[in-house]
Amino acid sequence: MSDALVAxxxxxxxxxxxxxxDRVNLSLHRGDIITIIxxxxxxxxxxxxxILGVQAATSGRIMRAKNLVIGYVPQNLSLESTLPxxxxxxxxxxxxxxxxxxxxxxxxxxxxxxxxxxxxxxGGEQQRLLLARALARKPDLLVLDEPAQGVDINGQATLxxxxxxxxxxxxxxxxxxxxxxxxxxxxxxxxxxxxxxxxCSGHPADISHDPAFIETFGQPVxxxxxxxxxxxxxxxxxxxxxxxxxxxxxxHDHH
Amino acid sequence: MTIIDAVLNDFFWRxxxxxxxxxxxxxxxxxxxxxRRMAYFGDTLAHSALxxxxxxxxxxxxxxxxxxxxxxxxxxxxMLFSRNKTLATDTLLGILAHSALAIGLVALSFMxxxxxxxxxxxxxxLLAVNRNDLLWIYGGAVVIMTLLCVLxxxxxxxxxxxxLARVEGVPVERLRLVLMLMFAxxxxxxxxxxxxxxxxxxxxxxxxxxxxxxxxxxxxxxMAVVFGFIAVAxxxxxxxxxxxxxxxxxxxxxxxxxxxxxxxxxxxxxxR
Numbered sequence: 145m146s147d148a149l150v151a152x153x154x155x156x157x158x159x160x161x162x163x164x165x166d167r168v169n170l171s172l173h174r175g176d177i178i179t180i181i182x183x184x185x186x187x188x189x190x191x192x193x194x195i196l197g198v199q200a201a202t203s204g205r206i207m208r209a210k211n212l213v214i215g216y217v218p219q220n221l222s223l224e225s226t227l228p229x230x231x232x233x234x235x236x237x238x239x240x241x242x243x244x245x246x247x248x249x250x251x252x253x254x255x256x257x258x259x260x261x262x263x264x265x266x267g268g269e270q271q272r273l274l275l276a277r278a279l280a281r282k283p284d285l286l287v288l289d290e291p292a293q294g295v296d297i298n299g300q301a302t303l304x305x306x307x308x309x310x311x312x313x314x315x316x317x318x319x320x321x322x323x324x325x326x327x328x329x330x331x332x333x334x335x336x337x338x339x340x341x342x343x344c345s346g347h348p349a350d351i352s353h354d355p356a357f358i359e360t361f362g363q364p365v366x367x368x369x370x371x372x373x374x375x376x377x378x379x380x381x382x383x384x385x386x387x388x389x390x391x392x393x394x395x396h397d398h399h
Numbered sequence: 400m401t402i403i404d405a406v407l408n409d410f411f412w413r414x415x416x417x418x419x420x421x422x423x424x425x426x427x428x429x430x431x432x433x434x435r436r437m438a439y440f441g442d443t444l445a446h447s448a449l450x451x452x453x454x455x456x457x458x459x460x461x462x463x464x465x466x467x468x469x470x471x472x473x474x475x476x477x478m479l480f481s482r483n484k485t486l487a488t489d490t491l492l493g494i495l496a497h498s499a500l501a502i503g504l505v506a507l508s509f510m511x512x513x514x515x516x517x518x519x520x521x522x523x524x525l526l527a528v529n530r531n532d533l534l535w536i537y538g539g540a541v542v543i544m545t546l547l548c549v550l551x552x553x554x555x556x557x558x559x560x561x562x563l564a565r566v567e568g569v570p571v572e573r574l575r576l577v578l579m580l581m582f583a584x585x586x587x588x589x590x591x592x593x594x595x596x597x598x599x600x601x602x603x604x605x606x607x608x609x610x611x612x613x614x615x616x617x618x619x620x621x622m623a624v625v626f627g628f629i630a631v632a633x634x635x636x637x638x639x640x641x642x643x644x645x646x647x648x649x650x651x652x653x654x655x656x657x658x659x660x661x662x663x664x665x666x667x668x669x670x671r
Contacts, residue, residue: 198565216566227434228613237556
């Protein structure tokens with residue numbers, strides 16, 4: 145436990161009379177990918193803001209590793225149209241040298257946009273730019289708030305693939321919020337289903353059978369995820385390495 | 400020294416030098432007003448300046464200082480009130496702006512000994528600038544330009560994305576406070592020249608004009624300074640030749656420049 149990047153104990157955040165996050169425990173190590181899912185208003189964003197240190201906790205503790213560098217990918221970049229800004233300038237504002245910025249852009253596949261105005265990027269390009277900006281800081285911990293928002297369905301799969309590859313390259317920990325249940329289930333090690341409190345958590349394959357999960361998301365969603373796992377989840381082991389390409393590699397119980 | 404003395408003894412040159420000094424700081428600060436959608440906030444601070452003047456007479460401090468003090472108090476009050484979200488920010492600003500202006504006017508009417516050129520305060524008296532005013536303007540300009548240069552990256556980053564800036568270790572709250580202090584300072588030094596009702600115009604119009612041509616934030620700030628210079632120089636000549644009030648003439652020139660740039664920019668530049 146001592147080598148955790150972030151460890152949360154009994155974290156509670158309360159806004160006036162509304163409980164946003166209720167006694168959440170969580171720890172994240174290098175190489176982990178944790179995905180937070182949950183209905184709207186479940187406190188997902190509040191939880192990651194507390195992890196980022198921009199939201200004060202009402203009670204409980206958040207411990208961060210010493211000199212932890214956090215790369216943050218916000219939900220979107222709603223830039224005021226009166227502010228002229230190129231991709232290059234936006235990257236350089238991170239304070240990193242140009243070479244770092246350029247290679248980060250190349251890694252997320254948007255280096256051709258370097259002299260484009262940020263205002264002219266599509267939703268997917270914007271997400272990749274934000275991801276590149278987080279990468280340029282060489283983070284120990286990558287925090288993503290709905291990274292695939294505004295990205296088309298093919299792009300979403302590639303984006304989650306990229307996030308998983310980055311975890312291996314940087315050996316960082318990743319925590320993200322997502323609504324894209326199917327895609328997330330394939331890309332993550334651990335899912336936390338949040339509804340103020342942690343209603344259930346665990347490996348994606350197990351969680352879809354959890355009564356608490358079924359209660360929160362409904363039987364149809366849970367069933368569709370279970371089916372999905374049967375076909376696809378086995379192609380990667382817990383570290384994200386490919387462990388086989390067909391059904392004979394499947395390690396999970398089938399129902 | 401004699402040439403400088405001769406220049407500073409001429410009211411027209413004093414007005415020009417003072418006006419250029421104000422335009423120099425209003426340019427980059429005006430960009431932040433535009434980027435952060437603080438136009439109405441700037442207006443509110445400016446309106447409170449009259450209250451500041453009344454206060455200065457009451458506790459006998461220099462006018463500029465009184466204005467800075469009230470602006471800072473008002474900015475602080477706004478920050479406090481806006482946490483309690485029962486009233487929309489624009490409603491809150493409207494209440495404070497006009498109440499501050501009205502209280503200032505009422506308070507001044509209780510001071511019969513104070514003889515004050517009210518029109519000059521409301522609309523500015525660029526041509527009544529004295530050497531002491533020049534000292535305030537250029538002192539303020541040095542302070543503001545130094546702060547802007549040192550804090551530029553942090554200010555820009557927290558304008559682009561506040562949370563991202565915070566995660567990257569930018570002291571967002573402290574910078575917001577510094578920015579408000581700079582607004583208070585620019586209003587205090589510019590008040591006498593353009594008047595409390597027209598200060599926001601000098602902040603916003605040159606910056607908005609620059610937006611049409613600029614490709615980077617720095618370009619926009621620099622161009623806003625240039626458009627501010629044009630407005631001041633043009634407005635003063637207009638006032639000199641046509642005998643129009645100086646402050647409004649400066650704003651009219653700024654507006655004309657804005658129209659010209661937006662009307663013709665399509666031909667030689669692309670807004671980005």
